[in-house]
Amino acid sequence: MDQPNPVAGVRVSGAGLVAILCIAQVLTQIGASVWPALLPNMMQLWGLTFSESAWITAIFLAAYMVAVPVLVPLTDRFDPRAVYLLGVGLTCIGHLLFGLFADGFWTAFFARALTGIGWAGTYMTGLKLLADKVEGRLMSRATAGHAASISISGALSFSFADVLASNLGWTAPFLVASASAATAWLLVLCTVPGGAPPHHESKNGSLFDFRPVLRNRSAMAYALTYCVHTLEYHAIRGWGVAFLGFVAGSAGVAGSIVSPATVLTVLGILATVATVMGNELSIRLGRRRLIAGALIACIACAGLLGLAAPQSYWLAIALILVYGFMISLDSSSLTAGTAGSAEPSRRGATLAVHSSLGYFGGFMGPLIIGWTLDLSGGMSQGSWALAFAIVGLCVLGSLIVFSIMKPRELAGDRFQ
Numbered sequence: 001m002d003q004p005n006p007v008a009g010v011r012v013s014g015a016g017l018v019a020i021l022c023i024a025q026v027l028t029q030i031g032a033s034v035w036p037a038l039l040p041n042m043m044q045l046w047g048l049t050f051s052e053s054a055w056i057t058a059i060f061l062a063a064y065m066v067a068v069p070v071l072v073p074l075t076d077r078f079d080p081r082a083v084y085l086l087g088v089g090l091t092c093i094g095h096l097l098f099g100l101f102a103d104g105f106w107t108a109f110f111a112r113a114l115t116g117i118g119w120a121g122t123y124m125t126g127l128k129l130l131a132d133k134v135e136g137r138l139m140s141r142a143t144a145g146h147a148a149s150i151s152i153s154g155a156l157s158f159s160f161a162d163v164l165a166s167n168l169g170w171t172a173p174f175l176v177a178s179a180s181a182a183t184a185w186l187l188v189l190c191t192v193p194g195g196a197p198p199h200h201e202s203k204n205g206s207l208f209d210f211r212p213v214l215r216n217r218s219a220m221a222y223a224l225t226y227c228v229h230t231l232e233y234h235a236i237r238g239w240g241v242a243f244l245g246f247v248a249g250s251a252g253v254a255g256s257i258v259s260p261a262t263v264l265t266v267l268g269i270l271a272t273v274a275t276v277m278g279n280e281l282s283i284r285l286g287r288r289r290l291i292a293g294a295l296i297a298c299i300a301c302a303g304l305l306g307l308a309a310p311q312s313y314w315l316a317i318a319l320i321l322v323y324g325f326m327i328s329l330d331s332s333s334l335t336a337g338t339a340g341s342a343e344p345s346r347r348g349a350t351l352a353v354h355s356s357l358g359y360f361g362g363f364m365g366p367l368i369i370g371w372t373l374d375l376s377g378g379m380s381q382g383s384w385a386l387a388f389a390i391v392g393l394c395v396l397g398s399l400i401v402f403s404i405m406k407p408r409e410l411a412g413d414r415f416q
Contacts, residue, residue, distance in 0.1 A: 018142055020191050021126050022149035027184035028088050028122055029150060031095045031177025033157035035060075035112065036238045037261050038170055040245050045170075046104050050378070054370025056108050057238040061230075061363035063116030064123075065356050069210070071121045072352035075128045076345065081194045084129065085185060087121020092181035094118055099174030118181075123150070124351045127339070129192070143339060144279035144332040148272045151328060154237065155268020162261035212346060213353045221407035222337035223354040225291065228398035229334060231361030231368075232298060232391050233327050238366035240264045240320060246379045247309060247316040263317050270321055271328035278329035279336065287333050287409050288402075294330040295399040301326055302392030306385035337407060365391070 035042070036057060043053050074083050094115030102108040130142045161173040214220060244260035282290040301323035309316035335354065342350035369387045376383035 017192065018130060018145055020187065021129060022145055024088070024184040024188050025122070025126055025146065025149040026153040026156070027180045027187070028091055029119070029153035030157055030160055030180045031115075031174060032119070033154055033237060033264070034161040034173040034177060035108075037158040037161035037241055037264070038165055038173070039238075040242050041165075042170065048105060050370045050373040051367075052105050054238070054366045056105065056112055057234075057366040058363045059109050060112045060116035060119070061234060061359045063113040064120045065359040065363055067117040067120035068124060068355045068359065069352045072124045072128065072355065073349045075125055076348035079194050080125055080129045081188065081192055083121050084125040085188060087118045087125060088181055088185045088188065090118030091115055091122060092118070092178050092185060095174045095178035095181060099171040099178065120355075124355045127335070128348050128351060143336040144276050147275045147332040147335060151268055151272035151275050155265050155272065158241070158261045158264040158268065162259065210349055210353055212343065213350045216341060216343070216350065217405060218407040219338050219341035219350050219354070221402055221405035222334050222341065223357045224405075225295070225330075225398050225402045226334040226338065226354055227357040227361035228394050229327065229330065229361070230358040231365040231394055232302070233365070234362040235365035235369050235391050236320065236324060236327065237264065239369045240267070242379075243384060244313070244316055244320065246384070248313045250310060250381075251313045253313045258317065263320065267321055267324035270325045271331075274325045274328035275331045279332040282330075282333040287337055288407065291330040291333055291402065292399065294326055295395055295402070297326040297329075298323065298395050299392045299399070302388045302395065306388030310381040310384060341408060
């Protein structure tokens with residue numbers, strides 16, 4: 001149903017709301033992968049260790065993990081748009097501070113942390129805005145579109161950073177990302193209607209009482225699997241440029257026409273396709289079946305990436321693209337599974353738990369790679385193989401837990 005916008009005086013349809021929020025997510029998160037894209041050069045410029053570099057990557061996710069249980073449940077009682085605008089504003093400020101003042105580990109660490117808090121008020125809050133409007137199959141598809149917009153911004157972020165930094169210096173991508181987030185803030189303020197979330201009779205208990213969420217077996221099955229999904233997603237995205245750079249150097253093809261940053265951009269585009277495709281497949285084939293199949297494929301890809309990829313730069317490119325596709329195949333299916341399994345009155349709190357668990361995994365993913373490289377003496381074929389083997393074992397564990405918990409399918413799925 002069309003809703004008047006109290007700021008702009010226009011009416012926004014449900015489809016229009018989805019489109020606006022997806023565009024805003026791309027604008028807000030275009031700077032999300034600037035640091036991983038520039039990581040090899042910044043390590044040399046600032047003299048960082050592998051672990052220090054991993055911490056700058058991971059603190060974004062750790063800040064998100066801590067902030068999201070506070071910010072997202074607020075959308076169950078208060079206007080989600082206000083929380084969303086707060087998150088976009090903090091993202092804008094975080095990128096601005098990084099570009100203007102970061103000159104080493106601690107300044108970069110704190111600027112990235114602020115950006116992570118901003119993302120906590122943006123990602124699941126945007127999803128909550130959509131989830132309050134649609135249900136069943138439409139909600140699942142809206143979730144897929146929302147997740148696809150995140151994948152698009154992540155894909156563009158690598159080339160965005162590479163091109164700007166190559167021509168204007170490393171600070172330019174952060175400053176442009178700040179301006180892009182400011183544009184998103186104005187877009188949402190002027191076009192998205194505000195208002196309290198839908199009223200539900202079940203409003204008993206504290207706003208931050210997560211015990212009913214933790215007792216929701218189906219929602220927790222999806223959320224725990226999402227934790228490991230995000231672990232491998234950010235392990236690959238956080239270290240993908242550095243890994244491909246190592247392989248290119250070892251294979252003697254450094255300076256190839258297909259740069260590591262370009263490969264990660266293509267990976268992000270494929271991830272967008274996989275996100276939408278996976279959601280449609282889960283509707284037609286069964287959500288549990290799709291997720292289990294994707295997890296098995298990811299285990300195989302992690303093993304192959306560590307063992308076979310260092311033999312050839314082109315083989316490494318092929319394997320990392322396939323792996324990135326398989327990681328994203330169950331992304332929207334997991335998030336839609338959690339949202340669809342939630343009690344309507346606790347959807348914000350449920351998504352907060354889902355997102356916190358997910359970004360705990362995302363926080364650990366880059367650190368696992370960084371710690372493994374440091375402990376095994378730096379970048380070598382053996383150290384990369386060990387790092388990806390550990391990631392594969394984490395995925396195996398999530399497959400076992402998911403199979404035991406057997407979450408329910410959603411309304412509209414073929415096998416519900």
